[in-house]
Amino acid sequence: MISRSSPSRFPDELSRQLATAWEDVEYAVTIVALDGRITYANPACTELYGHTLDELTALRFETLFATKADAIFTESDEHSTPRTRQTEVLAVRKDGARFNAHIANSPVLDDAGGLAGHIVIHRDITAEIQARDLLRISAETQSKGANESAAIVKLGWIANSSLNVGEVYDQLAVELRRLVTFDRISVWAVDAQNSSATAVYVRGNDLPGSRLGGSIPVENSIMQTLVLSRSAVVYGDSEKSPRDSYGSAANEVGLKSMLAVPLIANDLVVAIMVLRSRKTDAYSDQDLALVRRAGMQIAGAIANSGLYETVRQEAEHRQGLAEIGRVVSSSPRIEDVYDRFADEVRELIPCDR
Known part of the structure; x- marks a missing residue:
């Protein structure tokens, strides 16, 4: 309070x-x-x-x-x-x-x-x-499509409930699993140059080379297809999926099916969401449509989260530079402030020497 x-x-x-x-x-x-x-x-x-x-x-x-x-x-x-x-x-x-x-x-x-x-x-x-009340009142007669729509709306609520979307990825994964089954989910942030993708969220089966925080090149990979086409893809058998390093690693651990969608905000591909399953032909066209709708709810939150983090870091850097200026001007003898100056610089730029 x-x-x-x-x-x-x-x-x-x-x-x-x-x-x-x-x-x-x-x-x-x-x-x-x-x-x-x-x-x-x-x-x-x-x-x-x-x-x-x-x-x-x-x-x-x-x-x-x-x-x-x-x-x-x-x-x-x-x-x-x-x-x-x-x-x-x-x-x-x-x-x-x-x-x-x-x-x-x-x-x-x-x-x-x-x-x-x-x-x-x-x-x-x-x-x-009002929509939620209507769904509750008519729950016994509502079609599966209506229930799916409610779940999609809930994904939007969760995604926008925090300025840092990383705090709610687990909740999003739980809700998404109610719509589509998967053994592994990952979200890959795509850089502004579309040159690399970094795993910002991973849940499920371990996949060597594709762990949290790891990056893979976009060029000559399934990521490039998704970024350029802006269209979702489904593969039902890992033997037929793209033979890049990412796809090969999935095949080795028995993840046979893949569903991947580009997350687009402000006309830019900001991330890629990838679902994988051990089952062959695990994903239908209906699953593809559902995950695309879910991606539309999540994409804006990811973009806003990146903006918030950028502004927060800029504010911290400005404060750090101001403190360095205060330290340097605190004594007419520069040798008296070397240690404090070094400490402040180390806060902005990590270094050992």
Whole structure:
């Protein structure tokens, strides 16, 4: 819970750096200080609640809701790390109109690892709640297609519940398995030059050469086909799948079938999602269509997560450079600050000497 007496420790420079990432995104974002004040709201947030920016930054966070929302700020005990929390609440617009909202809090830590503030994403889920209620009321008569659509929507909720999509990959994998069976799932981030792909998430059977954090070249691989064609592919027998190093490794461990889809956001292939199964011909055209729809829900979250990480790193680098300047200017004798200068540089650029 946010304490009314807690001082705001959210760094102004970091706040400004992070805020630039959200000016043009379509979902509402607020930065909330430890004392409950809203210190920043993006244009989507002013549109969602009907308040001007000045009005929002004059409010306490809890005044935006008709039901309690402080559960997402529940403090962890002193031995645990603050983590992302989310909940559904009844929100109130400036004109008094109420709507269902999904809010997700991502804690922001200061240099010492302490809680400095909160970044909160707000989404109007009134239509989704109505759709969910319809599905519940007619559950006995709903077709498999309707249930699949609900599952796809849930994947979207999960994917967008955190600014760092890496925190929710496990949840996404669990939900996706309800739609399509697999023995291994991996997500590969594609660099801006389309030259390499890095495994940012792996779950299931171990695959030598394709472990978490490992990279493979895009050229002359199945990845290149996916990036260039922007079309999903299915192989039912590893003997017939592309004979690149990635496909050969899968064949060696008995992963016979593969379903792979490019994840596209802002007209760019940002990642590749690959499902593999030990069964021959494990994936149908219907499975392919489902995974493509799931990929559409996930792609935007991956792109936004990359933007958030870039801005966060830039903010940290700026703070580091400012500290180096302070150290250098702290003494007229340069030999007096060599050690402290080296420590600060090492924080920015890891080195042994």
